[in-house]
Amino acid sequence: MKKFELITLPYEANALEPVISAQTIGFHHGKHLQGYVNNLNAAIEGTPFAEMPLETIVTKATGGMLNNAGQTLNHNLYFLQFNAPKADNKPVGPLAEAITAQFGSFEEFQKAFVQGGATLFGSGWVWLSCDAAGKLTITQEGPAGNPVQKGLTPLLTFDVWEHAYYLDYQNRRPDHLNALWQIVDWNVIGERYQNR
Ligand code: MN
Numbered sequence: 001m002k003k004f005e006l007i008t009l010p011y012e013a014n015a016l017e018p019v020i021s022a023q024t025i026g027f028h029h030g031k032h033l034q035g036y037v038n039n040l041n042a043a044i045e046g047t048p049f050a051e052m053p054l055e056t057i058v059t060k061a062t063g064g065m066l067n068n069a070g071q072t073l074n075h076n077l078y079f080l081q082f083n084a085p086k087a088d089n090k091p092v093g094p095l096a097e098a099i100t101a102q103f104g105s106f107e108e109f110q111k112a113f114v115q116g117g118a119t120l121f122g123s124g125w126v127w128l129s130c131d132a133a134g135k136l137t138i139t140q141e142g143p144a145g146n147p148v149q150k151g152l153t154p155l156l157t158f159d160v161w162e163h164a165y166y167l168d169y170q171n172r173r174p175d176h177l178n179a180l181w182q183i184v185d186w187n188v189i190g191e192r193y194q195n196r
Helices: 022-044 054-060 063-079 093-103 106-118 173-183 186-194
Strands: 125-130 136-141 153-159
Touching: 022 063, 054 063, 063 153, 093 106, 093 136, 093 186, 106 125, 106 136, 106 153, 106 173, 153 186
Parallel strands: none
Antiparallel strands: 125 136, 125 153
């Protein structure tokens, strides 16, 4: 039967430093995400879910299977959206135009997105997603929450679980979220927007 596999990172473990350390990547990708993938494979084994794409499982499953499927999908989107730190890192093209049209400016969007992550109580995810017409939305989601559950296309996400930042930032979640702007790969986010 089909098994989900741990995604391969498109960068070295230390490539995101100093924004995210190699140690955090090692635990977050190599231990936490691997654990979710293993639990997901165990949960779907011998069920009709074993033949479904991950996005479908996330919209149909419940309980522990949903938790592990949601974590797997969310982390896949999270880890694949980064690259090495860049100064003045900004979106371009149609996504940049949509952000400016809807939020007033890229800076206003960044403020609203970080605010969404900073005020999320406990563990979860802040998301930028869009509908088929390209309308953008920022949402706060709980542990297994993903915009696909609302029929939206997930574009960008910041993980606010403590395992995402505690080794590097301890309790300073807003500092971590603000630093993440340096490593967002806007080409990836722009492609997700164009392929919605
Ligand atoms: Mn995580």
